[in-house]
Amino acid sequence: MSNEKEARFESLLSQHKGILYKVARSYSYCLEDQRDLVQDITLQLWRSFDSYDPDLKLSTWVYRVAMNTAISFLRSDSIRKKYHITTDVMLIDEPQENGNEELMLEIQRMLQRLNKFDRAMFIMYSDGLDYAAISDVLKISASNVGTRVSRIKQQLNKEFFNR
Amino acid sequence: MNNVQDLTQLWAAQEKQLQQSVRLNTITLNEIRTHKAQHKMRGYLGLNVFSLIVGVLMASSSGYFILTHLDAIHMVLSGAVALLWSLLIFVGAILQLEKLFTLDYTKPVLDVQHKLNKIRLSALYFLRISLMILPFYFAYLLMFFDVVFGVDIYVLGDTNWLISQAAFSLLLGVLAVYLYRQLSPGNINKPLTKWLMQGFGSQAMEAAEELNQLEEFERYSEKKT
CATH class of the missing domain: 1.10.1740.10 (RNA polymerase sigma factor, region 2, helix turn helix motif)
Structure with a gap:
């Protein structure tokens, strides 16, 4: 070594x-x-x-x-x-430092609404990864990443923010 | 915060801020290196090695049985049934072990999770193969009586008894096919499948549920070629 x-x-x-x-x-x-x-x-x-x-x-x-x-x-x-x-x-x-704990709790509550794979995708998206990079990590096409991310956002807006 | 976009932006800003305060502890690298491999998969390794050994022993015994009974066609056929079943167990165990040993966390997430869930369903795979014995129970009965008592029950049995055995085999065949289909991870939400799978513990149930979730995710997101 x-x-x-x-x-x-x-x-x-x-x-x-x-x-x-x-x-x-x-x-x-x-x-x-x-x-x-x-x-x-x-x-x-x-x-x-x-x-x-x-x-x-x-x-x-x-x-x-x-x-x-x-x-x-x-x-x-x-x-x-x-x-x-x-x-x-x-x-x-x-x-x-622990950051804003209230914000983290809110984020965790939101993430819990997603299954493991949608959650993985959303974490990477929120970290600023582009669709091609997310596609490399997961092995789905970049265009599908785009579609899914927008559906996840719609789902969360509906379920979490009642919008 | 009115929507996901706002929350995501706040989250990203917070992560950036927290990242600044994470320090790298270089002193402990040597200690980290000495950690042994994790044992999470040890149970599955044990099950598959055991199945491999059973498969090899059964295949050798069946092969030997065939070779020593070449003069009686019904005995050869019985041996062939047992040999085929042993080979299915053997090949299944090899495939599962191959999955275990080639598990690579640096590969794409969907591939790795697919493999992991298949490994976690090893017991279910072997149960499904075992069900295939049911309609061929008579072959095992023939071999058992021949090996243990030196008696050929096929020759001794009268026609009516043999016909009743054949009818019973047929019924067991229907039952085996039904149970085989029920014991599929895709049926995990059906009460009978849930009940049948209880014996494997929560791990297998979770693996089946997750495999479905994964397959649904893959179906939805057309896989890259």
């Missing part, structure tokens, strides 16, 4: 740590889960780091790993808790 690899991994994390936290916040319902999920994603990124495909944008690659880990994480709390490696090790420190 070279120091060079470690340095590259650290640089990747430092560049894309926001994705990890955004995905973790969107797929977990308490701080403890969020912490566990960030750790799971970090471990999965480290394990997959050797197989990084340079043809893929780094953010797309990070999103794929993060989303796959988060969706699997959400699946079974009991299984996850049973086999989770208990540790205090955190490669990424928690944010120094």
Whole structure:
């Protein structure tokens, strides 16, 4: 294991740590889960780091790993808790501030209305990813991403804002 | 906040602000590296390895049975039924293990989640294959009596008894087809399927539900070629 690899991994994390936290916040319902999920994603990124495909944008690659880990994480709390490696090790420190908690609660309530896959799509859209990038992460065509995103927005406006 | 767009913008701004305050803890990288692989899939690995072993043992025994009974066509056919079933178990286990070992979280989300749910439904796959034995129970009966008691019940049985066995096989065949179709992830919302799948625990139920959700999502969003 070279120091060079470690340095590259650290640089990747430092560049894309926001994705990890955004995905973790969107797929977990308490701080403890969020912490566990960030750790799971970090471990999965480290394990997959050797197989990084340079043809893929780094953010797309990070999103794929993060989303796959988060969706699997959400699946079974009991299984996850049973086999989770208990540790205090955190490669990424928690944010120094918690932000607007009321806003986060509102966002979580909104996200809960979406199934896991629509949620994944909406998280990436809200993060400013273009349709082509979202399409690369999920493997559906970019035009369909556009259609779905607008339907999700319609659905949320109707169900969440009664508009 | 009046609509999703406003909320999304506020969210993006908040995430940006929070991102600034996340620090990278480089000291712990060495410790992270030493973590063992997660064990979430260990149960599925065990089930499939077990099925693989059962498949190999059954296939070898059936093959041996056929070779030692080449003079009696009904025994050869019985052995062939058992061999075919063992091969289905064997091939099924190999395919499931292949999915497990090639699971790559860096691949597109829909592909990975599809694979994961199929792995989580391993037990259901083996149950469906096992149902196929039902109409062929007589073949196993023949083999059992031959191996354990050295008796050929096909030769000893009278015509009426053999006809009744054939009729019973036919009934079991209908039942097997019905149950096979019911035990499909697509029928998860039907009460009978729910009841039949209870034995596999909540994991299989969730996997079936999620697979449906995923397939619905894929149907809706025409897949990229």
